[in-house]
Amino acid sequence: MTTTATTTATIGATTIELTDDGFFVDPSVWTEDMVTELARREGIEPVTDGHWNVIRFMRKEYVEKGAGPSVRALGKTSGFSVKELYQLFPKGPAKIAARVAGIPKPRGCI
């Protein structure tokens, strides 16, 4: 028995389904041209090269391992320290970057 209420959001011309805490239900519908709009909704403007590096790293980890990394794992593997990650995503790097990267809630945020 799961309680996965979902909601929808319109990004450009595409309607996407989100979990009640804002993560993509189907990560395969995500495309890179959604990033600017997804980031803006999280209060991130403009999207810098640093943001892109983290977002692409999150996607890669998700594809390879089936889950996005926690902020600690990200700090050890992404090339950015946890401090730098917080400068890029002040409201929580793992959570916000996962939302913008269109992947499920990272496992560290059980």
Add this chain to the structure above:
Amino acid sequence: MILGGGTGGTLTANRLRKLYKPGEAEIVVVDQDDNHVYQPGLLFVPFGLTDADDIVRPRGRQLHAGISYHQSSIDHVDIDDDRVHLDDGTTLPYDVLVIATGATLVPDETEGLTGAGWMERVFTFYTAFIDLPIKCPVAPLEFCFLADWYFTERGIRDRVELVFVTPLDGAFTKPVASERLVGMLAEKGIELVTDFNTGEVDGAGGRLISYDGREVPFDLAVIVPLHGGAAYVGRSPGLGDELNFVPTDQRTLQSRAAANVFVIGDAADVPTSKAGSVTHFEGDTLVANIAHHLAGEALEAGFDGHANCFIETGFHKALLIDFNYETEPLTGHFPGRVGLPLLKESRLNHLGKLMFQWIYWNALLPGRDLPGLGSTMPAAGKTAAESTSSTPVPEGA
């Protein structure tokens, strides 16, 4: 070969010894010391409710006859050669390896935590003996509730400000329990600070500083440091992840590193609380799958993520939660329609928690079945969740 003589290693060894006659399998347990700590008891020590000596027993004595106990720290595991290399120079070959070496604290990973004030005004309750993943999300809550009770009993509660600071977005990881626990913190006058990812501890200045620049002042801080897996995991090529936990199939408990390596308890990277109850419930699946592996049979996807935790709330009461991978902690009764109340303070739950220490040493570790307590989560007696998500929906969604 079982690495670790704590909850998971001990109950696995004892159950395997029952399953296989001495001539059929040789069972060896390795640990670096001879102190088996009943970890739930650690919370009671600072409040004078138990002595540190009362919660520690020799590891080897918890193992059934016919199990070898080898005391040494571990250098590394060679998963390609099926050998464990110990720091005392011994090399032990294995057919099946069980990793049960738990989680360790890594306070050095948080800036300033072990600096000025460490063990003077900055403590951890795992040392008699802040972040993600939290070993057991309810332990720091219990500490707050017990502190509230302790200061009330001493008649000075009105002069003590208690603040619970958590990296989570609520008092717990799942919405129904979180809402209940947030209400209880408020009733007891304990302030809750959420989404606080501690980046630095300023012991001299008495401040916790989050990565996003917020500050919480303190006179005394009790901190759950970051956790990692055992250091030897990091020295064993191909075995662990970046935090030294072992990537593990969450249903079969087989490691992803090698078919003959299994993982139980805190050492695994499975998405559960790092709690003794989880380790206990994993035992059934783990032992069955070791037998399947040795017999060349397919493994069972048997473990459902079941966790069951008593939460001490002070004043001789406790709360009980019961959940698994799919079902969050709900209200109702455990294990059936008649039983211990769930998500509700009661004296019965407190007695349950106290009684559990006896059960731990005398039934759980020896590998006896506990009547009425199966490894899969019981659904009878639970009240379905009303949708009470406390997580805000993002703007525009």
